[in-house]
Amino acid sequence: xxKLLIIRSISFQQLDMNIIEIKNKFxxxxxxxxxxxxxxxxxxxYKDIDRIIVxxxxxxxxxxxxxxxxxxxxxxxVIVPVNNIxxxxxxxxxxxxxxxxxxxxxxxxxxxxxxxxxxxxxxxxGLKNLxxxxxxxxxxxxxxxxxxxxxxxxxxxxxxx
Amino acid sequence: MLYPLVSxxxxxxxxxxxxxxxxxxxxxxxxxxxxxxxxxxxxxxxxIEMIEREFPEVKLIKMYKNLGIEAYNVGFKNAKxxxxxxxxxxxxxxxxxxxxMVEKFEKDESLGIVAFDxxxxxxxxxxxxxxxxxxxxxxxxxxxMSFNGAGAGIRKDxxxxxxxxxxxxxxxxxxxxxxxxxxxxxxxxxxxSDIVSYHKFSPKNRVSWRAPxxxxxxxxxFIWKNYPMKLALKTTIKLVYSCFYYSLEQKTNIYLKAMFSxxxxxxxxxxxxxxxxxxxxxxxxIPFYLSxxxxx
Numbered sequence: 508x509x510k511l512l513i514i515r516s517i518s519f520q521q522l523d524m525n526i527i528e529i530k531n532k533f534x535x536x537x538x539x540x541x542x543x544x545x546x547x548x549x550x551x552x553y554k555d556i557d558r559i560i561v562x563x564x565x566x567x568x569x570x571x572x573x574x575x576x577x578x579x580x581x582x583x584x585v586i587v588p589v590n591n592i593x594x595x596x597x598x599x600x601x602x603x604x605x606x607x608x609x610x611x612x613x614x615x616x617x618x619x620x621x622x623x624x625x626x627x628x629x630x631x632x633g634l635k636n637l638x639x640x641x642x643x644x645x646x647x648x649x650x651x652x653x654x655x656x657x658x659x660x661x662x663x664x665x666x667x668x
Numbered sequence: 669m670l671y672p673l674v675s676x677x678x679x680x681x682x683x684x685x686x687x688x689x690x691x692x693x694x695x696x697x698x699x700x701x702x703x704x705x706x707x708x709x710x711x712x713x714x715x716i717e718m719i720e721r722e723f724p725e726v727k728l729i730k731m732y733k734n735l736g737i738e739a740y741n742v743g744f745k746n747a748k749x750x751x752x753x754x755x756x757x758x759x760x761x762x763x764x765x766x767x768x769m770v771e772k773f774e775k776d777e778s779l780g781i782v783a784f785d786x787x788x789x790x791x792x793x794x795x796x797x798x799x800x801x802x803x804x805x806x807x808x809x810x811x812x813m814s815f816n817g818a819g820a821g822i823r824k825d826x827x828x829x830x831x832x833x834x835x836x837x838x839x840x841x842x843x844x845x846x847x848x849x850x851x852x853x854x855x856x857x858x859x860x861s862d863i864v865s866y867h868k869f870s871p872k873n874r875v876s877w878r879a880p881x882x883x884x885x886x887x888x889x890f891i892w893k894n895y896p897m898k899l900a901l902k903t904t905i906k907l908v909y910s911c912f913y914y915s916l917e918q919k920t921n922i923y924l925k926a927m928f929s930x931x932x933x934x935x936x937x938x939x940x941x942x943x944x945x946x947x948x949x950x951x952x953x954i955p956f957y958l959s960x961x962x963x964x
Contacts (some may be wrong), residue, residue, distance in 0.1 A: 514780055518786075518869075519785070519787060519788075520786060520787060520867055520869035521788070521790045522792050523787055523788035523791040523792050523795050523869075524788050524790070524869065525793065526795055527791060530702060531904065543811070545811075545813055545859065545953075549785050549859070549861050551797075551798045551861075552730070552795075552797055552861065553795055553796065553797070554795065554797040554798075555795065565768040565810055565953055566810040566955075567957065568957050587858040594713060594918055595918050595959065596914060596917065596957075596959030597917065598917075601682075601732060607956040611903075636917065639917050640913060642907065642910035642916060643909050643916065644914070645904060646910060646912045647908050647909040650905075650908050651905055651908075654901065654904060654908070657900070658892075658900070658901060658903065658904060659897060661934060662892055662897060662941060663894065664899060664938070665934065665935070665937055665938045665939065665940065665941045666941040666942070667939050667940060667941060667942045668939065
């Protein structure tokens with residue numbers, strides 16, 4: 508049987524909706540769900556999820572955070588659900604999907620449109636984001652000077668007496 | 669076991685049909701000692717008339733204009749129950765949720781907030797297992813969690829002690845602001861997978877500049893109100909970076925506007941900064957994922 512992994516990067520309320528479309532588009536797939544620890548008992552309620560994998564980190568999905576139990580698994584499909592139309596803002600999850608061995612990767616958006624996204628597209632997106640990161644870093648650096656001078660004083664001022 | 673009075677408090681603004689459905693479902697709740705309070709934020713679509721006509725048992729409080737989440741506090745202050753259940757105008761607890769919630773509270777004095785498993789109203793019953801054996805709670809070993817305002821129970825006296833919802837926030841980040849204070853007082857917040865609330869989760873409700881604006885501005889205010897100095901500085905710098913980054917990535921200035929508004933109007937949180945213990949601030953899981961409310 509083919510294997511599919513969903514990376515739970517959205518709320519259960521949205522996943523409740525997306526999972527029906529995922530199941531329809533990928534019949535005859537064994538469905539795995541990767542979720543933070545707090546999501547496990549909530550995910551166990553799904554009749555269509557065959558296996559739940561714990562993402563054993565507090566922080567969001569990051570490329571460096573490996574999950575031992577699926578390290579050697581090869582998935583036929585990895586799904587990244589996003590809570591908007593385009594997938595903007597979900598680059599970290601897309602990049603994370605590259606750390607998992609998969610034949611194909613897909614983006615599933617807020618209205619359950621599922622489209623394939625290649626590793627090349629993810630890496631190209633990464634290149635663009637690298638430029639954004641650089642400019643954001645420079646702007647933040649400049650702002651930090653102001654923050655270090657201004658913010659501590661202001662925070663003391665607004666403290667409850 | 670005695671069943672104490674529980675107050676369900678909802679806030680509505682121009683969502684007549686959702687409110688009607690929500691109140692109809694609340695009538696089906698299997699718990700006798702219940703008070704239902706609806707605070708209306710000056711609806712103009714007939715919501716008020718509908719509630720007065722169809723649900724005379726509901727305590728309706730009318731606001732003179734849309735005050736955002738500040739209006740919730742009017743409802744909370746008027747609540748007479750030992751426990752308050754917070755819902756949205758498009759959410760409602762499952763029939764058995766209140767009884768189960770009360771049992772959890774009565775069993776454990778240190779339980780401050782019971783977080784419901786908030787699920788999709790339209791799809792949840794189709795996707796769930798019928799033979800699922802519900803567990804008692806959701807364990808998080810390494811971190812603490814906030815709750816979802818579309819379904820949560822809180823002790824009234826505790827809620828009062830933490831000052832209810834932050835009125836200056838208008839929209840978003842009100843739950844973490846309460847959660848961090850509750851945790852700092854030594855109470856627990858726990859999710860229970862067997863206590864369900866249905867929410868009309870819909871993509872249609874998401875198209876608005878208000879969500880990313882208030883979410884971002886309030887993220888700054890939340891940090892400045894509650895985080896110890898060093899962590900506040902560090903997290904502010906991270907947030908500033910996120911504002912620049914998402915503005916470039918999503919080609920919008922809404923995050924920058926929100927950031928400037930946070931700084932410009934910082935005096936609106938004057939006298940409200942009370943840093944919590946460092947371990948609470950560090951362990952409470954707030955992803956500060958600014959772009960999550962952005963639709964396109």
